[in-house]
Amino acid sequence: MTIETEHVSFGYGGQPAVSDVSLKLRAGMFYGILGPNGCGKTTLVDLLIRHRTPDAGSVSYEGKPLSTYSRKQIARKFALVPQQYSVNFPFTSRQVVMMGRYPHLGRFAFPGPADHRQVDEIMDQTGTREFENRFISELSGGERQRVIFARALVQDTPVLILDEATSNLDISHAISLFGLVFRQVTDKGKTVVAVMQDINLAALFCQYLILMKRGRVVHHGPCDQVLTENAIQSVFNVKSKVYEDSYAEARQVVFNRSSHVP
Amino acid sequence: MKRAGKSSGRPKDLQSGRRIFWQILILALVLAAMVVLSSGLGYLRISFSDVLRIVLGKLPGMHFLLDGVNSLFPVVVTDVRLPRILTAAAVGAGLALSGVVFQGILLNPLADPYTLGVSAGAALGASFALWLNIGIWGIWSVPFFAFIGSGLTLTAVIYLASSSAGLSSSNLILSGIIVSAILSAGVSFIKYMVDEQVSVIIFWLMGSFGSKTWADVWLTLGALAAGLGICGFFSRELNVMALGSRTAASLGVDTQKVRLILLITASLVSAVCVSVSGIIGFVGLLVPHICRTLTGPDNQRLIPVSILAGAILLLGADTLTRAVLPHEIPIGVLTALTGGPFFCYIYRKRQTGGVHDD
Numbered sequence: 001m002t003i004e005t006e007h008v009s010f011g012y013g014g015q016p017a018v019s020d021v022s023l024k025l026r027a028g029m030f031y032g033i034l035g036p037n038g039c040g041k042t043t044l045v046d047l048l049i050r051h052r053t054p055d056a057g058s059v060s061y062e063g064k065p066l067s068t069y070s071r072k073q074i075a076r077k078f079a080l081v082p083q084q085y086s087v088n089f090p091f092t093s094r095q096v097v098m099m100g101r102y103p104h105l106g107r108f109a110f111p112g113p114a115d116h117r118q119v120d121e122i123m124d125q126t127g128t129r130e131f132e133n134r135f136i137s138e139l140s141g142g143e144r145q146r147v148i149f150a151r152a153l154v155q156d157t158p159v160l161i162l163d164e165a166t167s168n169l170d171i172s173h174a175i176s177l178f179g180l181v182f183r184q185v186t187d188k189g190k191t192v193v194a195v196m197q198d199i200n201l202a203a204l205f206c207q208y209l210i211l212m213k214r215g216r217v218v219h220h221g222p223c224d225q226v227l228t229e230n231a232i233q234s235v236f237n238v239k240s241k242v243y244e245d246s247y248a249e250a251r252q253v254v255f256n257r258s259s260h261v262p
Numbered sequence: 263m264k265r266a267g268k269s270s271g272r273p274k275d276l277q278s279g280r281r282i283f284w285q286i287l288i289l290a291l292v293l294a295a296m297v298v299l300s301s302g303l304g305y306l307r308i309s310f311s312d313v314l315r316i317v318l319g320k321l322p323g324m325h326f327l328l329d330g331v332n333s334l335f336p337v338v339v340t341d342v343r344l345p346r347i348l349t350a351a352a353v354g355a356g357l358a359l360s361g362v363v364f365q366g367i368l369l370n371p372l373a374d375p376y377t378l379g380v381s382a383g384a385a386l387g388a389s390f391a392l393w394l395n396i397g398i399w400g401i402w403s404v405p406f407f408a409f410i411g412s413g414l415t416l417t418a419v420i421y422l423a424s425s426s427a428g429l430s431s432s433n434l435i436l437s438g439i440i441v442s443a444i445l446s447a448g449v450s451f452i453k454y455m456v457d458e459q460v461s462v463i464i465f466w467l468m469g470s471f472g473s474k475t476w477a478d479v480w481l482t483l484g485a486l487a488a489g490l491g492i493c494g495f496f497s498r499e500l501n502v503m504a505l506g507s508r509t510a511a512s513l514g515v516d517t518q519k520v521r522l523i524l525l526i527t528a529s530l531v532s533a534v535c536v537s538v539s540g541i542i543g544f545v546g547l548l549v550p551h552i553c554r555t556l557t558g559p560d561n562q563r564l565i566p567v568s569i570l571a572g573a574i575l576l577l578g579a580d581t582l583t584r585a586v587l588p589h590e591i592p593i594g595v596l597t598a599l600t601g602g603p604f605f606c607y608i609y610r611k612r613q614t615g616g617v618h619d620d
Binding site: 046049051071072074075076078079080082084085086087088089090091092095096099100102103107148151152155161 | 366371512513514516554
């Protein structure tokens with residue numbers, strides 16, 4: 001069991017954002033968190049990486065409470081691709097990606113040849129090498145998101161948290177990046193927890209889905225058990241048709257123009 | 263510092279490692295040359311070889327170098343000019359250092375050491391001391407009250423800006439503006455209340471390095487050294503914080519702690535500078551800006567280069583008003599008159615520079 005949450009609750013100024021969430025996440029799995037806007041998905045992943053500490057309940061990693069880890073230890077275990085980011089200074093793309101190596105470096109140590117090789121490799125895989133010397137402030141939203149994604153991959157952690165990490169990307173780059181981390185899950189036993197909006201994309205890659213509504217986990221389980229018409233209606237208030245798609249080799253969901261249930 | 267000796271790294275990195283070395287070396291040599299050069303300039307011209315002999319003659323066992331030098335010259339150089347020159351250089355360096363740090367913490371390339379009201383607090387403190395003619399600590403009374411003023415202002419600004427989610431940069435900037443506005447009104451009130459002292463207050467507010475002593479030199483150099491040590495220690499964290507606090511936290515940075523430490527350090531360094539020299543604007547804003555075009559935004563390079571450039575700039579400006587211009591203009595006026603238009607230029611360039619803002 002890699003990450004375990006027990007009756008975790010968290011609120012902002014008395015307003016509960018996450019209520020009584022108990023989950024066991026295993027290593028070597030691709031988890032997807034789905035749910036409507038404002039249902040606490042981002043807060044939940046913040047609790048998993050101790051960016052926030054729960055008001056009640058506990059989070060543990062590899063059997064030890066998260067609070068016993070130092071910040072640097074956590075940074076070596078969890079990498080985050082955030083939903084929002086802005087870089088106000090003209091760092092080059094390569095400098096930003098190299099920042100992912102900081103948790104592995106001593107305070108006054110400069111990156112060594114091995115760090116540079118790792119950055120080269122990841123930038124090639126994410127297609128960001130072509131603009132490695134351009135300023136991140138001059139890139140388009142999608143290009144910048146890929147750089148931020150590469151920065152998290154270079155951190156080389158057993159757990160990767162993707163918080164709507166592909167929201168600005170075209171379908172080709174989204175599939176390519178998810179495919180990249182999917183192979184790391186199956187080949188290297190990494191754990192991925194991805195907050196997603198696109199249900200069909202989630203169904204393609206996630207082996208396990210967590211559906212949230214109003215701060216609570218309402219359904220969770222293997223993708224082909226959780227993804228049902230009833231579950232989607234109860235979480236998102238929309239009617240849909242769920243079917244096994246032979247081309248996708250996964251469950252897929254389609255909607256129609258009057259799917260919304262008032 | 264950079265692994266310049268290894269051959270296995272990327273050539274581009276080795277180049278930039280060498281480049282930063284040369285940048286620092288050249289700036290340091292320029293600064294040393296300017297100190298010697300400006301020591302000879304002034305009402306009494308002293309040749310540069312005499313300046314060197316006077317300085318080196320201070321070293322133990324080297325007293326023979328002073329033979330044949332006009333006996334007035336060592337007094338002029340070591341007791342009058344050098345304290346002023348070194349204070350100007352140290353204040354320039356301190357303002358540039360705190361400029362780099364404020365811009366980094368506030369995630370705003372247009373922030374400066376005074377954004378958070380440090381100067382307004384110092385101005386009120388100094389005006390207060392001058393108004394009531396407080397002289398209990400002799401010449402140290404005005405700097406002391408100026409320092410207390412900026413310290414209290416900083417505390418108030420941090421208190422106003424802090425929320426349950428910590429210190430956000432926009433909250434800090436807004437609080438700084440609000441508090442500065444109130445304090446400026448306080449300074450105006452004091453100016454209105456005093457009669458014959460008003461010119462003294464105005465003169466202090468415009469900044470000056472006149473009649474600085476070795477005590478001023480050691481005070482500013484001490485503050486600069488402490489500030490440089492702390493900011494240098496956290497310079498990598500400052501880089502990561504440019505990616506936003508959530509990303510910085512996921513890279514193992516305690517953003518709240520680092521932001522508070524750097525905020526207090528940079529504010530105290532600028533408060534010491536202001537209390538010694540009066541209010542000298544635009545150095546802390548412009549120097550980091552110009553240097554960023556040389557070194558890029560990496561604070562591990564930006565901080566040393568900015569410190570040297572700030573020292574050079576303010577020493578140059580002070581020498582200009584002291585020894586070159588027919589009448590001495592207050593240094594704060596000179597830096598504002600030249601720095602202001604330059605600021606407008608940078609700001610306009612930023613508006614039209616095609617930078618994605620979000």
